[in-house]
Amino acid sequence: MNVHEFQAKQLFGQFGVPVPRGKEITSPEAGAAWAAELNTPVFVVKAQIHAGGRGKAGGVKITKDKAAVPGLVKELIGKTLITHQTGPKGREVRRLLVEEGAAIAKELYVSILVDRDSGWPVFIASTEGGMEIEVVAANTPEKIIREAIDPAVGFQSYNGRNIAFALGLPAMEAAIVPPFIQMLGNLYRLFMDKNAAMVEINPLVITGDKKLIALDGKVSFDDNALFRHADVQQMRDLHEEDPLEIEAGENNLNYIKLDGNIGCMVNGAGLAMATMDVIKLAGSEPANFLDVGGGATKETVAAGFRILLKDPNVKGIFINIFGGIVRCERIAQGVIDAAKEVKINVPLVVRLQGTNADEGRKLLAESGLKLEVANDLWEAAQKIVKLTGKAA
Amino acid sequence: MSILVNKNTRVVVQGITGKEGSFHATQCKAYGTQVVAGVTPGKAGQEVEGIPVFNTVRDAVKKSQCDTSLIFVPPPFCADAILEAADAGVKLIICITEGIPVNDMVKVKRALYGRDVRLVGPNCPGVITVDEAKIGIMPGFIHKKGVVGVVSRSGTLTYEAVHQLTTMGLGETTCVGIGGDPVNGTGFVDVLALFEKDPETQAIVMIGEIGGDAEEKAAEFIKKQVKKPVVSFIAGITAPPGRRMGHAGAIISGGKGTATEKMKSLEAAGVRVVKNPAEIGDAVKVALGR
Numbered sequence: 001m002n003v004h005e006f007q008a009k010q011l012f013g014q015f016g017v018p019v020p021r022g023k024e025i026t027s028p029e030a031g032a033a034w035a036a037e038l039n040t041p042v043f044v045v046k047a048q049i050h051a052g053g054r055g056k057a058g059g060v061k062i063t064k065d066k067a068a069v070p071g072l073v074k075e076l077i078g079k080t081l082i083t084h085q086t087g088p089k090g091r092e093v094r095r096l097l098v099e100e101g102a103a104i105a106k107e108l109y110v111s112i113l114v115d116r117d118s119g120w121p122v123f124i125a126s127t128e129g130g131m132e133i134e135v136v137a138a139n140t141p142e143k144i145i146r147e148a149i150d151p152a153v154g155f156q157s158y159n160g161r162n163i164a165f166a167l168g169l170p171a172m173e174a175a176i177v178p179p180f181i182q183m184l185g186n187l188y189r190l191f192m193d194k195n196a197a198m199v200e201i202n203p204l205v206i207t208g209d210k211k212l213i214a215l216d217g218k219v220s221f222d223d224n225a226l227f228r229h230a231d232v233q234q235m236r237d238l239h240e241e242d243p244l245e246i247e248a249g250e251n252n253l254n255y256i257k258l259d260g261n262i263g264c265m266v267n268g269a270g271l272a273m274a275t276m277d278v279i280k281l282a283g284s285e286p287a288n289f290l291d292v293g294g295g296a297t298k299e300t301v302a303a304g305f306r307i308l309l310k311d312p313n314v315k316g317i318f319i320n321i322f323g324g325i326v327r328c329e330r331i332a333q334g335v336i337d338a339a340k341e342v343k344i345n346v347p348l349v350v351r352l353q354g355t356n357a358d359e360g361r362k363l364l365a366e367s368g369l370k371l372e373v374a375n376d377l378w379e380a381a382q383k384i385v386k387l388t389g390k391a392a
Numbered sequence: 393m394s395i396l397v398n399k400n401t402r403v404v405v406q407g408i409t410g411k412e413g414s415f416h417a418t419q420c421k422a423y424g425t426q427v428v429a430g431v432t433p434g435k436a437g438q439e440v441e442g443i444p445v446f447n448t449v450r451d452a453v454k455k456s457q458c459d460t461s462l463i464f465v466p467p468p469f470c471a472d473a474i475l476e477a478a479d480a481g482v483k484l485i486i487c488i489t490e491g492i493p494v495n496d497m498v499k500v501k502r503a504l505y506g507r508d509v510r511l512v513g514p515n516c517p518g519v520i521t522v523d524e525a526k527i528g529i530m531p532g533f534i535h536k537k538g539v540v541g542v543v544s545r546s547g548t549l550t551y552e553a554v555h556q557l558t559t560m561g562l563g564e565t566t567c568v569g570i571g572g573d574p575v576n577g578t579g580f581v582d583v584l585a586l587f588e589k590d591p592e593t594q595a596i597v598m599i600g601e602i603g604g605d606a607e608e609k610a611a612e613f614i615k616k617q618v619k620k621p622v623v624s625f626i627a628g629i630t631a632p633p634g635r636r637m638g639h640a641g642a643i644i645s646g647g648k649g650t651a652t653e654k655m656k657s658l659e660a661a662g663v664r665v666v667k668n669p670a671e672i673g674d675a676v677k678v679a680l681g682r
Contacts, residue, residue: 085634114494116604116641119501119575134646151502195495224467224640225493254638258630269572269638270546270601273627274669277651280630281668289631291638322548322555324531325419353555355531377552378670 001221003235004048006097008199008217015190017183017201019214022099024048031073034098035066042101045072047093050240052132052218053083059093062101069098094239102213107203108167109133110184112191115148121191123147123184125163129203155188157181172206179212194232195225244307251303253292260285261315262384263308263346265301267292267322267331275320275377282381284388287314301331302338309342316347316388318380321354328352328360336367347387348372351380394521395541395566395586395593396484396512397460401525404429404452404482405443406473407464412488414440416464416529423526429456449480460484462518462527470514471496478509485577486527487513494640497575504577511577515639516569517547528569530554538563540676541587543580544599545572545606545639549627549669553597556673562680565593572639574603580610588618595621595676598663600654602628603642607654615661621679622663625672626651 009019021038025031025045035043043066047059054060059081061072073096082090107129115122125145128136137144145166149155160181164170169177191199200218207213226233238246248255254269262279266272269291276286288308292300301319308314321331335350348371352360361373372387374380403420407413408430418441421427427443429452436447446452449461461482465473470489477485492514504511512519518528522537534551536558544550550569557564568583570576580598587593596618600607607626614622629651631637633644644650655665666675 114498114575116574116606117609119498121498137646151498192495195493197494222494222640223636224491225495227468228493256632256635256637258632266548268546268548269642270544270549270599270627271552273601273631273637273642274549274552274625276630277627277667278669286630289635289637322551324534324548324551325415325529354534354551376670378668 001223001226001232001236002050002240003219003221004050004095004237005046005217006048006095007235008219009214011190011194011219012214012217016186017190017214018212019217020099020102022097025073025096025098026077026094028070028074031096031098032070035069038098038100039066040100043069044099044101045069045076046097046099047076047079047081048095048097049081049086049091049093050237051081051083051085051091053085054081057081057083073098091240102205102215103208104205104215105208106172106206108206109136109202110187110204111198111200111202112187113198118148120148120151121188123149123159123163125167127167129205133202149188154192155185160184173210175210176206176212183212194229195222196220197222244310248290248307251300253290253300253304253307255307256289257311258286258288259313260287261313261388263287263311263314263317264320265290265292265304265308265317266320267326271320271322275318278377278381279318279385282385284385287311298334298337301334302341305338305342305344309344309346314346316349316384317344318384319348319350320377320380321352323352323354323357323360327355328357329363332360332363336363336369339369347384349374349380349384349387351375351377394524395583395590396568397519397521397525397527397566399424399426399524401460401527402426402428402456402458403460403462403527404431404449404456404458405462405464406431406449406477407466408432408440408443408445409435409438410464413464417441417443419532420462420526423532424523425525425527429458449476449482453480453482458482460486460527463487463489465489467491467493471500474500474511475503478504478507483509485509485511486518487511487577488516488518488529490515492573494573494575497573501575501577512568513571513576515573515576516571517550519566519568521566522564530567534558535567536563539565539592539594539680540597541565541590541593541595542567542597542599543583543587544569545601545641546599546627549599552669553599553625553672557597557676560673560677562673562676565590572601572641574641580606581613584610584613584618588620593620595623595680597672597676598622598624600624600626601639601642602626602631602637602644602651603639603649605649608657611657611661611663614658614663623672623675623679624658624663624665625669626654626658626665627669629667
C-alpha cells in the first residue's frame, strides 16, 4: 500500500526524522489560514498523488508571497497531472501539501528496503539527491552506497558511520554527522516497526544553516502486515486506486487492470501470469491479471465475470483453470451458474485441466451456454484470439 | 533416490486442527506419507484421522520422532510456528502459509541462519517425491514416477508443467515449490544442487517469474555446476512494472526483475528457455533426446 507524501512526512515526524512544517490542504480558505500560521519566507504547494514526477508535470508551486498561496491551491486542486508514472490519463489532484521552503545547500538520497537475496534490510544512499535513483544506479553505479543491517541486532552506529563516510559527509559538513546517524537509526525503526516495504527520502537536504531535512518522502507498506497497523490502514486513499481493483479486493480476488482486449480468469498467480503471456504469444494482449485463488466457486467466478465485463476494452474472456484439490466439474458448474447470473456478451473460452477435467468439460458442453471448451493451454489461447481478432 | 523427502520422512503438521491443516494432513496421509503427528496448542489428546495431536512441536518430536514439519498456521502466527519447529529439532520445515509479513520472514531467516535446518517456502505448494511422500497441497494423482526434477516459485503453474511431463510419459522424481514470497527459505540454487547430485533425476524443470534476481543467481550456478539439462519457463513477460502480480515477490521494481532479463541470463547459461508454457514438456523431451 502506498501513501501520500504528507502522510509519509507525518510518520517521519513521529519517528524523529526532521521534516519541513507542513499540512494537508484541500481548499483555498484552509490554504490561506495555514499560510498565515506558517508565516515563512518561502511557501511550497505540492500536489499529492501516488506518482512521481510531480514537479515536471507542474504539480509543485513555490511562492514567497503569503497572499498567493490560496490562488495556487485553487489552481492545483482538481487539476489532472500527467507524469511518467501516471499513464496517459493522468491523475486528478484532490489533496495538497502546503509547507515551508528550505534553503538547500546539498541534496542527498537515502532509502531502506529488504534485500531479497540476503533477506536483510539494506540502506541505499547517494550524494546524488533529487535524481531518480534508478538513473543514478544505471549511469553512475559507483555513486550508490549500500549498507545492510543485521536484523538480529538492528541498526548500529557503525552502520551509520559507514554510510556517512562513504557519502563524504564529515568532509562536507562535520556537524551534520551525529544527527545524520541518529536519523538513519530512526528511519530503520520506522521501517521495521511499521512494516514498511520501502522508505525513501529524496532529496534529504542539508540546509544553508546546516540542518537536515527530509524535503520529499515516500513510504510504502507491506500489505501482508496491514492487520497490525490500524493507523496505516486509515491512510489508504481509494481515489488513487483503480475502481475495478477495489471491487475485486472486496471480493477477495486478486485483479490488476491492463490495457489489452482479452479478459482472463485463472486459479493461481503463476498460472495467471503464464496465461497473460500465452495470450500475447497467440497474438493479442491481456486485459487483466485475475487470480481467483485455489477454491474457485460459483460466487468467485460470478464476481470475476462482473469485474471483467465492466472493463469496456474486454472483447473476449479466457478462463483457465488447473483443477488440483478443487475438482473441475465443480468449477464448471460454477461457471455455468455464474454465466446464467451475469449476462456474458463476448466470446468465452474455458480451458479445464486436472482433477475430473473430462466431467467438467462435458458439463460445459451440455450446458447450452455459448462458449468454447478446450483442454490444452495453447489451443485455448489460440481459440480466444481467433474469436476476438488479433491486437492492432 | 530422490531429494529432500522420501518414504521414511516423518511429518508433523502444525495447525492440523484447522480447515486447511486437517484436510491436507488427511490427503498427505492417503498418498502414503508418514504423517505421524499434529500440533495445535491446547488440543493435545485429540486425533485427526488417526493422527495424534500435541500442544507443542517439542512434544510431537519427543513422542513421534518426526523430522519434518508441514505448516498451515495463519500468517500472523506463522513466524512463531517456524521458529518453534526449528527449536524443537525438526530438520526440514515446509511452510504452505501465504501472507506472512516480510519483516517476520526477515527475522525468521536470520534466526535460522547457520543452523542445521532447512526451510522450504513460505507461500508454496510444498514438496512431493513421487510414490514416496507428498508433503504439501499439490494434487498427488497428476504426478508419475519418472526422471525429471521440478523446482518452481508458483503452485498451479507447477501442476501445469507436471501434467505435461506425466502425459508425455517422462514423469518426475521430486517437485519442490520454493514459494512466491520475496524472502523465503530454500532457493533455486539449493534445489538445483540437490537435483544435480540425485542419480534418478535426468533433467530439471525450473519455473521462475518476475521479481528479484533468484533466476539470475540460478543461471550463474547452472553455468558453473549443473551438467544435467535444464528447461525453464519464466512467467510474467506481459506483467506491468511496479505492480505485484498476486505473489508478494512477483514485482518488477526500478526496472529490475523483468522476465526478459531472466530469460536472457538463463539462455546465456545454456538453459533451454521456453516462451510458451504449453511447451515445457516438449522441451524436456528434446533435451533428453527422446
